[in-house]
Each structure stands twice: as structure tokens, then as C-alpha cells.
Amino acid sequence: MDLQIALLLGQDGIVNGAIYALLALALVLVFAVTRVIFIPQGEFVAYGALTLASLQAGGTPGTLWLLLALGALVAAIDAPVIARQGGRRLAGLLGRQILYPLAVAALVLGAGPRDWPLALQVLLTLALVVPLGPQLYRLAYQPIAEAPVLILLIVSVALHLALVGLGLLFFGAEGSRTPAFSELSLDIGGLTVTGQSLWVVGASAVLIVALYVFFEKSLYGKALRATAINRAGARLMGISTTLAGKLSFLLAAAIGALSGILIAPITTIYYDTGFLVGLKGFVGAIVGGLASYPVAAAGALLVGLLESFSSFWASAFKEVIVFTLIIPVLVWRSLTTRHVEEEE
Amino acid sequence: MKTQHLLAAAVAAALAVPALADINVGVVVSATGPAASLGIPEKNTFALMPTSIGGEKINYIILDDATDTTTAVKNTRKLITEDKVDVIVGSSITPNSLAMVDVAAEAETPMISMAASAAIVDPVDAKRRWVFKTPQNDIQMSTAIVEHMINAGVKTVAFIGFADAYGEGWYREFSKIAEARKLAIVANERYNRSDTSVTGQVLKVMAAKPDAVLVAGAGTPAALPQKALKEKGYKGAYYQTHGVANKDFLRVCGKDCEGTFLPAGPVLVAAQLPADNPIKKVASDYVAKYEAAHGKGTTSTFGAHAWDAGLLLQNAVPAALKKAKPGSKEFRAALRDALEGLKNVTVSHGIVNMSAQDHLGFDQRARVMVRVENGDWKLIQ
Numbered sequence: 001m002d003l004q005i006a007l008l009l010g011q012d013g014i015v016n017g018a019i020y021a022l023l024a025l026a027l028v029l030v031f032a033v034t035r036v037i038f039i040p041q042g043e044f045v046a047y048g049a050l051t052l053a054s055l056q057a058g059g060t061p062g063t064l065w066l067l068l069a070l071g072a073l074v075a076a077i078d079a080p081v082i083a084r085q086g087g088r089r090l091a092g093l094l095g096r097q098i099l100y101p102l103a104v105a106a107l108v109l110g111a112g113p114r115d116w117p118l119a120l121q122v123l124l125t126l127a128l129v130v131p132l133g134p135q136l137y138r139l140a141y142q143p144i145a146e147a148p149v150l151i152l153l154i155v156s157v158a159l160h161l162a163l164v165g166l167g168l169l170f171f172g173a174e175g176s177r178t179p180a181f182s183e184l185s186l187d188i189g190g191l192t193v194t195g196q197s198l199w200v201v202g203a204s205a206v207l208i209v210a211l212y213v214f215f216e217k218s219l220y221g222k223a224l225r226a227t228a229i230n231r232a233g234a235r236l237m238g239i240s241t242t243l244a245g246k247l248s249f250l251l252a253a254a255i256g257a258l259s260g261i262l263i264a265p266i267t268t269i270y271y272d273t274g275f276l277v278g279l280k281g282f283v284g285a286i287v288g289g290l291a292s293y294p295v296a297a298a299g300a301l302l303v304g305l306l307e308s309f310s311s312f313w314a315s316a317f318k319e320v321i322v323f324t325l326i327i328p329v330l331v332w333r334s335l336t337t338r339h340v341e342e343e344e
Numbered sequence: 345m346k347t348q349h350l351l352a353a354a355v356a357a358a359l360a361v362p363a364l365a366d367i368n369v370g371v372v373v374s375a376t377g378p379a380a381s382l383g384i385p386e387k388n389t390f391a392l393m394p395t396s397i398g399g400e401k402i403n404y405i406i407l408d409d410a411t412d413t414t415t416a417v418k419n420t421r422k423l424i425t426e427d428k429v430d431v432i433v434g435s436s437i438t439p440n441s442l443a444m445v446d447v448a449a450e451a452e453t454p455m456i457s458m459a460a461s462a463a464i465v466d467p468v469d470a471k472r473r474w475v476f477k478t479p480q481n482d483i484q485m486s487t488a489i490v491e492h493m494i495n496a497g498v499k500t501v502a503f504i505g506f507a508d509a510y511g512e513g514w515y516r517e518f519s520k521i522a523e524a525r526k527l528a529i530v531a532n533e534r535y536n537r538s539d540t541s542v543t544g545q546v547l548k549v550m551a552a553k554p555d556a557v558l559v560a561g562a563g564t565p566a567a568l569p570q571k572a573l574k575e576k577g578y579k580g581a582y583y584q585t586h587g588v589a590n591k592d593f594l595r596v597c598g599k600d601c602e603g604t605f606l607p608a609g610p611v612l613v614a615a616q617l618p619a620d621n622p623i624k625k626v627a628s629d630y631v632a633k634y635e636a637a638h639g640k641g642t643t644s645t646f647g648a649h650a651w652d653a654g655l656l657l658q659n660a661v662p663a664a665l666k667k668a669k670p671g672s673k674e675f676r677a678a679l680r681d682a683l684e685g686l687k688n689v690t691v692s693h694g695i696v697n698m699s700a701q702d703h704l705g706f707d708q709r710a711r712v713m714v715r716v717e718n719g720d721w722k723l724i725q
Contacts, residue, residue, distance in 0.1 A: 005547050008546065009543060009544055010545060012543035012544070015541075016540060016541055019540075047436070157563060165376070168380060172381075172384075173380030173381040173383075174381050174382075174385055174595075174596070175564040175565070175592075175596055176591035176596065263540060266541070267539075267541060268564055268565065268568055268596050270538065272378070272538065273540070275534075276538045277540060292456055307541075308543060309544065310544070311539075311541070311542065311544030311545055312544030312545070312547060313535045313544075314531045315507070315544060315548075316507050316509075318536070318539075318544075319507075319536060337511075
């Protein structure tokens with residue numbers, strides 16, 4: 001192994017690690033705010049990538065029907081309660097859950113997004129996939145928001161299986177790729193850097209900075225942080241934990257879908273690709289103890305690099321090596337941190 | 345369309361109190377899970393099969409095993425004990441089929457597998473005398489590849505395959521023949537179907553400077569190493585296995601797969617076969633039927649394996665009917681004997697000559713070499 005190969009592997013590891021880092025951040029965010037270990041995080045990666053591919057192929061992505069169905073369901077459940085709170089709130093609910101999905105449907109079916117520029121297609125994909133996050137929170141998690149972590153985890157597993165099944169139904173068993181954001185290819189001292197890998201790393205960096213600013217400066221971000229630190233205390237200060245949950249799922253869905261869109265030109269995405277990608281993000285998040293954002297991001301980068309180098313040295317054992325990383329990390333964490341019983 | 349089939353299968357399964365003397369065919373396919381790209385066309389194919397053979401009505405009872413070995417065995421037991429099937433067809437992949445062999449043999453029910461490994465029917469022992477299969481053995485396909493490589497002047501070859509039974513099986517067969525033909529394997533790498541990057545493996549392959557690379561993967565995931573090799577500027581020859589023989593592979597791989605060689609069943613290039621080839625008529629017939637139902641360019645060689653299982657039954661059932669009534673132990677034994685006695689049956693993948701030692705019955709007419717040209721398969725001689 002010479003320097004050239006090491007550089008190539010390093011570059012590959014950083015590009016993959018950037019995606020894992022994004023997913024790790026989303027997992028930490030969701031866990032901190034809602035105590036949900038969000039296993040379906042990976043499904044948003046697959047849904048984002050495959051929805052975009054489906055739009056580009058001139059098809060109607062199945063996620064559209066999911067958006068319409070979940071919207072109708074949420075509206076049907078919430079309308080009786082909201083109606084008592086006044087007409088304006090009811091109008092808001094119907095606008096979000098009925099009119100918005102219909103408007104997106106009109107765009108997908110009527111406006112011919114096949115011929116749109118890539119940027120608009122990406123926006124439409126996000127408009128399709130991202131609202132699924134809060135909708136799923138409303139339907140699956142909000143009714144049991146106070147349940148123990150284990151029950152929330154069981155619901156996550158169920159949701160993951162349901163979403164993978166729907167993915168197979170929507171997109172079929174075969175994978176898809178999308179065209180690259182840029183055809184750029186730089187040659188830096190014998191190392192070829194593609195435009196797409198710059199996009200991935202750049203977009204990840206921008207997102208991470210944006211998340212930092214969001215949490216530090218904005219009111220909503222502070223509300224999320226408060227909920228993460230102490231749910232009961234936050235509620236006493238007038239922060240709606242329901243809103244915090246929905247907001248964190250919105251962010252998680254957005255991060256997932258965007259990650260999918262970013263890696264779809266680099267690799268083939270299948271309806272079940274998301275799970276493994278999400279799992280590697282999860283390993284990163286575990287390194288950070290599901291609590292620290294910077295350590296989770298660093299852990300995810302480490303996973304990416306480890307994966308890339310182990311695929312060079314011992315390709316048959318790559319997954320073994322990557323997932324075995326979790327054991328020393330857990331041992332180290334359980335030795336260094338004092339265990340606090342968190343269940344109330 | 346798909347939901348209709350599922351519904352039909354569900355209804356058929358629910359109403360499985362078969363009228364006496366109907367022939368019941370129990371089908372196990374992997375229509376969901378990792379092998380869904382094999383199982384779905386297979387499942388679709390059963391809907392196109394004749395509903396009666398030799399004047400007897402045929403019921404196809406289709407169950408999905410979700411690419412899970414335990415479920416495949418459970419389904420097989422259910423078909424045998426509850427639906428009293430006369431024959432089992434399935435499953436789509438080797439591990440499931442191997443597990444089903446025991447169940448079928450125990451109940452003395454003939455079984456036709458749609459999975460590739462030779463181990464399913466070889467050697468024909470007390471259990472495997474009940475088991476037949478339709479896909480070509482890996483060894484037949486490996487021989488074709490090695491032969492093509494030798495003729496093309498390839499001296500060194502790198503192997504990159506799935507880190508599962510498919511890749512392992514291919515490496516075993518391929519390395520055996522390559523060694524015998526003095527072809528040096530200079531790299532042996534593995535990757536996972538769901539991997540998002542194969543940079544490490546590709547760099548290692550390129551460092552070994554092989555004349556050719558063989559990618560042993562199935563379906564669209566097999567495109568990943570080839571695209572990575574092209575991107576890194578590998579200039580040698582590319583070979584793929586017959587596992588990639590569907591349109592989705594071409595769609596995903598695009599122009600990076602131009603000029604790739606692979607062995608395949610003749611049904612893949614049915615229209616290009618010479619007119620005097622007897623397989624042409626049977627294969628074209630299947631392609632026409634499948635595409636009429638599912639649209640142009642949708643046929644895959646996997647669905648054709650299911651079709652061939654149907655053809656074997658259509659040839660064997662009339663002989664068995666002469667000896668016993670369907671639904672009985674005697675009929676199942678007679679059907680087994682009839683399947684073993686099949687001679688010169690033309691199916692979409694080749695010409696079948698079964699014997700007591702050979703429950704596959706294919707010869708070299710069951711494979712052709714194909715090259716990817718202008719985004720389509722091209723038959724080469």
C-alpha cells in the first residue's frame with residue numbers, strides 16, 4: 001500500500017463518513033429530544049434517493065401516496081380535537097395535512113417534473129419526503145410519548161419493517177442511480193476528486209454548521225435543547241413537547257432525505273439500502289453515547305474511514321470489522337461513565 | 345396488477361380445499377426480501393402458465409418466503425400438510441432450496457427448484473431423488489467464462505464477488521476451472537450487496553494489474569464494482585455472471601457496462617438465436633407471453649426458470665396421470681419417475697435430458713456468451 005492508495009481510501013472514507021455523520025447527528029437529535037432510537041432513519045435515505053430517481057424517470061413515486069394517506073389519517077385523528085380550539089387552527093391543520101399533499105400531488109402529476117432542472121427536482125423530492133417525518137411522529141410516537149425507551153424502540157423496529165415493505169412496493173426490488181450534481185473532476189497531485197464527493201462533504205459541513213446555528217441562536221432550537229435536557233422542566237416553561245418531537249422528526253427526515261439525494265449519484269440505492277447506512281450512522285452515534293453531537297460526527301467519520309481501509313485489507317470481513325467497533329466503545333463507555341438510572 | 349396476483353394467491357391459499365383430482369402445485373418464491381428481483385418475475389410467470397394439463401385442472405398455490413430459509417421450510421410444510429400438493433416448485437435461492445429438500449423428501453413429494461447451486465440436485469441420493477432443478481449449474485457458466493477468457497488471450501484475472509453463498513460458490517467453481525486451464529487468479533475480493541462503496545476492493549484489484557476482471561454478483565448490485573473500476577480507469581476486459589441478466593442491470597450500469605461479457609441462458613437473447621435452434625421457438629414464446637402481460641423489455645432469465653419448471657410439469661404430468669390419480673402418494677411417485685424420465689424436452693433455457701444421475705439435464709446448449717452492446721444484450725458465437 002503506497003501513499004496514493006492511502007489517499008484514495010481516505011477520500012472515500014471521508015465521503016462516506018460525511019453521510020454517516022449526518023445520520024448520526026439526526027439520530028442523536030431525535031433520541032435526545034424524544035428518547036426514540038429512530039431505526040427508520042435509514043429509510044428516509046432510501047426514500048429520498050428513490051423518489052428523486054423515480055421523478056427523473058418520469059414515474060410517480062409511491063411516497064406521494066404515502067404522503068396523501070398519512071396526511072388524511074392525521075387530519076382525521078386530529079380534526080375533532082382541533083375543531084374545539086377554533087376555526088383558524090382547524091384551517092391550519094387541514095392546510096398542512098390535506099391541501100399541502102394535494103398541492104404536491106398536483107405538481108408531481110401535472111407539472112411534469114421530469115424535465116425540470118435538477119435543483120427543482122431535489123426541492124420537490126424534499127417536499128414529498130420530509131413531511132413524512134412529523135406525520136409518522138404524530139401517528140406512531142406521539143400517543144406513546146411518555147412510554148419507556150424500550151417500547152419506543154419496539155415501535156421503531158415495527159415502523160422500520162413497515163417502511164422497508166412499503167419501499168419494496170413503491171420502488172421495486174432493483175436499485176437506481178441519479179445523475180451527478182456536477183461532472184467536475186479535479187486532479188490534485190495524482191488524486192482524482194469528483195465534483196459529487198465535494199458536494200457530499202460540502203453539503204454535510206454546511207448542514208452541520210446550520211444545525212449548530214439553529215440550536216444556539218434560534219428560539220425553536222433552544223426549545224429543542226431544553227426538551228432534550230429536561231422534558232418536564234421544558235414543559236413547565238411552556239415548551240410543547242409534542243411540537244419539539246415533531247420538529248426533531250422534521251429535521252431527521254430532512255437530513256435523511258438529503259443524505260439519500262447526495263449519495264444516489266455515487267452508489268446504487270435499493271429500497272433496503274437505508275437500513276445499513278443508518279446502522280453505520282448509529283455506530284457513530286453510539287461512539288458519542290447518543291448524546292454528544294461533535295463526538296457522534298467524529299465517530300461516524302471514523303466508521304467511514306475504518307470501512308474504507310478494511311475493505312482494502314480484508315474485504316470479506318469489512319462489516320465484521322465496522323460493527324465490532326461498537327464493542328470496545330461500549331466497554332470503554334461503561335467503564336468511564338457513571339451509570340444513572342434514567343427511567344422515571 | 346401485482347396486488348391482483350397477490351390477492352389471487354391469497355384467495356387460492358385460503359380456499360385450498362381442493363376439488364378431488366385437481367393437480368395442486370405448491371410454489372415457494374422469494375418475492376420480498378433481498379432476492380425479490382428473482383422472486384417477483386418468477387411469481388409473475390406462474391400467472392401465465394396453463395390452468396390445465398392433460399385435461400386435469402391445475403391449481404397453483406403461491407407462497408412468499410421473504411428470502412428467509414425458515415419461512416421457506418414452513419411454507420413447504422404448510423403446502424404439503426394443509427394443501428396436499430402433488431409437487432413443490434421453488435424456491436428462488438439456493439439456501440432456501442437446500443433446506444426444502446429435506447421436507448420434500450420426507451413427504452415423498454417431488455420438488456423442482458429454481459435456484460442455481462449444483463448441490464441442490466447433486467449427487468442424486470435418497471433425498472435428492474425427489475428433487476429436480478431448472479437453472480444451469482454455476483460450473484457450466486464458469487466453464488463458458490474461462491473458455492472465453494482463454495480464447496481472448498487473458499492470462500491473469502481478478503475476482504470480485506458477493507460476500508455470500510453466491511460469490512463463494514462462484515469463486516469455488518471458477519478457481520477450480522481456472523487452475524485447470526492455467527489461468528492465474530491474481531486477486532480475490534468480496535463486497536456486500538448493500539455496500540455503498542467498493543473503492544478499497546477496486547484499488548486492490550487494480551494494483552494486481554489483471555488482464556480481466558470477473559464480477560460475481562446478481563442483479564443491479566453487480567454494477568457497483570464495474571462502475572468503480574471504470575471510474576478509476578481500469579482498461580482490461582470485464583466479465584459478469586448470468587446473475588445480472590435483467591434490464592435493470594443495464595439501466596443502472598449504463599455506458600460503463602458497454603463491452604462486458606457474460607454467460608447466460610439462451611432465453612436472454614431469444615430473438616437473436618439462429619432459426620434452426622429449437623430453443624428459439626420455446627424461448628420466444630415465453631418472452632412474448634411475459635411481455636404481453638408486463639410490458640416490453642421486462643423479461644428476465646429468472647422468470648424463465650419458473651417457466652421451465654412449468655414446461656417440465658406439462659411434459660411429465662400426462663405420463664403420471666396414466667398411473668395414478670392426483671392427490672395420492674402413488675401419483676407423487678409416478679410424477680417423480682416421469683420427471684426423471686424426461687428426454688429431449690426443449691425449455692426456454694436449453695434442452696433437458698434427465699437421468700437417474702442427472703436431475704438438471706442440461707448440456708452446453710443451455711448457455712450462450714453474450715456481450716453488452718448499445719445498452720442491450722448481443723449474442724456472440
